[in-house]
Amino acid sequence: MEPKVISQTLLKAAHSGRWKYGQHSHFCQKQGSGNNWAYGYSVHGPKHEESIMNLIQKEVEKYDSLRGFSTIMSMAGGTGSGLGAFLTQNLRDAYPNSFIINQIIWPYGTGEVIVQNYNSVLTLSHLYRSSDALLVHENDVVHKICAKLMNIKQISFRDVNQVIAHQLGSVFQPTYSPEDSCQYRRNPLGDLMASLVPHPEFKMLGLRNIPQMSENSLAYTTFAWTGLLKHLRQMLISNAKMEEGIDWQIRPPLSGLPALEKVLPNKEFHFNTSIANLVILRGKDVHSADLGGFKDPALYTSWLQPSDAFSEWRTHRAFNKYEKLAALVSNSQFLLKPLDTIIGKAWNMFASKAYVHQYTKFGIEEEDFLDSFTVLEQVVASYCNL
Amino acid sequence: MEEGVVNEILQGPLKDIFDSKQLITNVSGSGNNWAVGYKVFGSQYQDQIVEKLRQTAEHCDCLQCFFIIHSMGGGTGSGLGTFILNVLEDEFPEVYRFVTSVFPSGEDDVITSPYNSVLAMKELNEHADCVLPIENESLFDIVSKINQMVTSGKPGTTVKPESLVTLNEGGIKKKLQEKPFDTMNNIVGNLLLNLTSSARFEGSLNMDLNEITMNLVPFPQLHYLVSSLTPLCTLADVNIPPRRLDQMFSDAFSKDHQLIQADPKHSLYLACALLVRGNVQISDLRRNIERLKSSLHFVSWNQEGWKTSLCSVPPVGHSHSLLALANNTCIKPTFIELKKRFTRLYKKKAHLHHYLQVDGMEESCFTEAVSSLSSLIESYNELDVTKGLPVHDPLRLNIVI
Numbered sequence: 001m002e003p004k005v006i007s008q009t010l011l012k013a014a015h016s017g018r019w020k021y022g023q024h025s026h027f028c029q030k031q032g033s034g035n036n037w038a039y040g041y042s043v044h045g046p047k048h049e050e051s052i053m054n055l056i057q058k059e060v061e062k063y064d065s066l067r068g069f070s071t072i073m074s075m076a077g078g079t080g081s082g083l084g085a086f087l088t089q090n091l092r093d094a095y096p097n098s099f100i101i102n103q104i105i106w107p108y109g110t111g112e113v114i115v116q117n118y119n120s121v122l123t124l125s126h127l128y129r130s131s132d133a134l135l136v137h138e139n140d141v142v143h144k145i146c147a148k149l150m151n152i153k154q155i156s157f158r159d160v161n162q163v164i165a166h167q168l169g170s171v172f173q174p175t176y177s178p179e180d181s182c183q184y185r186r187n188p189l190g191d192l193m194a195s196l197v198p199h200p201e202f203k204m205l206g207l208r209n210i211p212q213m214s215e216n217s218l219a220y221t222t223f224a225w226t227g228l229l230k231h232l233r234q235m236l237i238s239n240a241k242m243e244e245g246i247d248w249q250i251r252p253p254l255s256g257l258p259a260l261e262k263v264l265p266n267k268e269f270h271f272n273t274s275i276a277n278l279v280i281l282r283g284k285d286v287h288s289a290d291l292g293g294f295k296d297p298a299l300y301t302s303w304l305q306p307s308d309a310f311s312e313w314r315t316h317r318a319f320n321k322y323e324k325l326a327a328l329v330s331n332s333q334f335l336l337k338p339l340d341t342i343i344g345k346a347w348n349m350f351a352s353k354a355y356v357h358q359y360t361k362f363g364i365e366e367e368d369f370l371d372s373f374t375v376l377e378q379v380v381a382s383y384c385n386l
Numbered sequence: 387m388e389e390g391v392v393n394e395i396l397q398g399p400l401k402d403i404f405d406s407k408q409l410i411t412n413v414s415g416s417g418n419n420w421a422v423g424y425k426v427f428g429s430q431y432q433d434q435i436v437e438k439l440r441q442t443a444e445h446c447d448c449l450q451c452f453f454i455i456h457s458m459g460g461g462t463g464s465g466l467g468t469f470i471l472n473v474l475e476d477e478f479p480e481v482y483r484f485v486t487s488v489f490p491s492g493e494d495d496v497i498t499s500p501y502n503s504v505l506a507m508k509e510l511n512e513h514a515d516c517v518l519p520i521e522n523e524s525l526f527d528i529v530s531k532i533n534q535m536v537t538s539g540k541p542g543t544t545v546k547p548e549s550l551v552t553l554n555e556g557g558i559k560k561k562l563q564e565k566p567f568d569t570m571n572n573i574v575g576n577l578l579l580n581l582t583s584s585a586r587f588e589g590s591l592n593m594d595l596n597e598i599t600m601n602l603v604p605f606p607q608l609h610y611l612v613s614s615l616t617p618l619c620t621l622a623d624v625n626i627p628p629r630r631l632d633q634m635f636s637d638a639f640s641k642d643h644q645l646i647q648a649d650p651k652h653s654l655y656l657a658c659a660l661l662v663r664g665n666v667q668i669s670d671l672r673r674n675i676e677r678l679k680s681s682l683h684f685v686s687w688n689q690e691g692w693k694t695s696l697c698s699v700p701p702v703g704h705s706h707s708l709l710a711l712a713n714n715t716c717i718k719p720t721f722i723e724l725k726k727r728f729t730r731l732y733k734k735k736a737h738l739h740h741y742l743q744v745d746g747m748e749e750s751c752f753t754e755a756v757s758s759l760s761s762l763i764e765s766y767n768e769l770d771v772t773k774g775l776p777v778h779d780p781l782r783l784n785i786v787i
Binding site: 343 | 447588590594597599600602603604606657668670675676679686687689691692693780782
């Protein structure tokens with residue numbers, strides 16, 4: 001799969017002069033998956049299982065203490081989605097005590113791959129069974145960030161990837177541990193999971209960053225923590241995808257009163273209920289930042305106290321030229337609407353049996369589709385009823 | 387078969403591309419008779435064909451697909467061509483078979499072309515993974531349009547010499563020495579080049595050939611794709627406005643650029659693929675899709691049925707190019723016309739004895755072939771009926787909490 005992509009990636013890393021991939025730590029084949037999830041899962045998977053798991057084992061053996069696995073895959077194609085789902089299953093079987101977080105690239109609403117909705121539904125349902133958390137990057141959102149916030153006129157995939165890389169860096173770069181503010185956190189992956197995924201039914205994590213702007217504008221702008229955090233909180237509550245166009249009318253329900261009307265996916269729902277949130281602050285005067293707004297019980301579902309639902313990580317070390325930066329990883333209803341949309345479209349296509357023969361050719365039968373739909377409708381219902 | 391043709395190619399500028407060990411020829415042709423091509427030459431040369439295919443396939447580490455390029459109206463291309471399609475399915479069942487078929491036009495000089503075409507269509511229906519029909523009439527129209535553009539001499543419309551899609555080698559002056567079909571064949575050549583470009587060169591959004599069948603063939607029978615190629619030539623004007631890129635996208639959907647006589651814009655799209663080459667970014671692609679979406683009719687269960695690919699290497703002489711492949715019901719009239727011409731001949735049993743003389747041919751072959759074509763037309767009809775109707779989303783699964 002993807003020999004051109006792999007060689008390009010290796011070259012780029014080596015060119016940067018600062019880091020590179022190990023000589024043997026990559027795997028590719030000439031034959032792709034043809035955007036067919038079934039091919040990636042049922043043909044490529046078993047065929048290359050041994051070689052890939054051996055490669056992984058070699059890497060794992062180098063560590064004294066394995067924190068977990070983080071995979072990055074797209075949902076629309078055949079290899080990333082099908083082979084990715086197969087591998088995650090294998091990782092779960094081979095390393096039952098490690099954390100697995102899957103970073104998923106959520107495809108553009110239109111125009112990537114025609115069968116992307118089928119591939120997405122199959123991927124998500126399989127990952128839900130083997131993975132611990134699914135961190136989602138939505139192409140449409142990142143594209144808008146590039147257009148509106150970064151002011152890029154002709155957006156290329158390189159720009160999109162840079163934004164995603166920045167967002168990931170803001171989360172996974174080291175932060176100080178709560179016990180000892182001179183020591184870095186030992187197990188960020190584990191801490192992330194522990195804080196954000198209290199219940200196995202709720203695994204969908206969304207990511208928001210503030211501020212985000214082009215490098216040229218950075219030099220001329222200064223920020224205050226109060227302003228940044230106020231915006232971030234409202235982004236959380238109103239399910240805004242970025243710091244522009246936030247709907248300030250949306251308010252949390254008054255505490256003590258029953259929750260507003262039960263949210264149905266096809267209604268325009270307003271308030272984003274969270275299960276758990278993690279805020280990461282990086283930069284100057286970080287200890288003065290007040291996160292009280294995030295500890296309001298009205299933001300959270302009734303079966304978790306804010307003290308359990310909310311965590312914060314801080315470090316005064318600035319990241320990527322931003323003087324102050326706040327990142328939010330949220331397990332909330334962020335992804336309810338995108339998920340519902342994808343299921344709807346896939347179901348529509350499935351009802352006319354279009355393209356199904358391409359999947360049955362490689363062993364994914366209609367019952368498998370129905371199982372996947374069932375799993376995901378369950379997830380949607382659970383998130384709706386928060 | 388067609389020894390003369392093959393010899394001519396071997397003496398021309400492309401002689402070094404072809405390996406002489408891979409060629410099979412015979413002095414006599416098939417006499418415009420599908421039965422002779424399929425049954426007689428097929429059985430005669432079957433072993434040789436299989437042998438040569440195996441030999442060549444063994445050299446590949448990863449066989450992606452087979453391309454069959456043939457005409458439907460004659461005897462060899464149509465008969466022996468579809469025989470080879472069968473052979474490929476038996477010998478290499480997992481390898482995709484792409485067929486570029488030249489459909490006969492209305493004023494075809496071969497009288498039995500309707501018979502040959504319908505008999506060949508049955509084979510294409512059953513054994514091809516993907517068919518790209520081409521019509522000589524459309525190619526000819528495109529060539530005339532280009533000639534007009536070149537000779538019109540309007541200010542601002544001087545054409546860059548190497549950029550004509552119909553050129554063999556650089557330079558317009560060589561045009562006079564070119565054979566008449568060469569210019570039309572060059573268009574088809576460009577089609578195939580653009581089709582495979584993403585697999586051969588790097589790009590930000592790669593697309594393999596098996597992705598074409600995966601995305602554009604929703605039901606096994608409906609695998610006929612209408613293709614269109616833009617731009618046909620680049621203007622020599624250095625200040626190329628950005629609108630030219632958008633114009634390229636609009637042109638791809640106009641009926642003048644299609645390689646068969648069809649108008650996809652006014653029929654129903656089942657799926658559409660855009661293969662872009664050159665310095666085009668994802669944002670340009672998305673912007674144009676948004677723009678064009680509203681003027682096209684897509685089937686209800688595939689409202690956003692777009693497949694896209696970006697290859698960074700543009701074709702020779704152009705800064706960017708676009709190949710659009712559409713699975714669209716506009717191809718139905720072509721099939722209906724073919725069936726009509728077939729029925730006209732068959733009703734009178736005209737020329738039938740030439741076919742029935744051949745061992746293994748019976749009248750049932752004809753009836754089966756025409757019924758296969760009819761059922762294909764019917765499938766397209768069923769889809770067309772849904773066009774413009776209000777869309778009701780099917781009920782989703784209900785979860786009991």
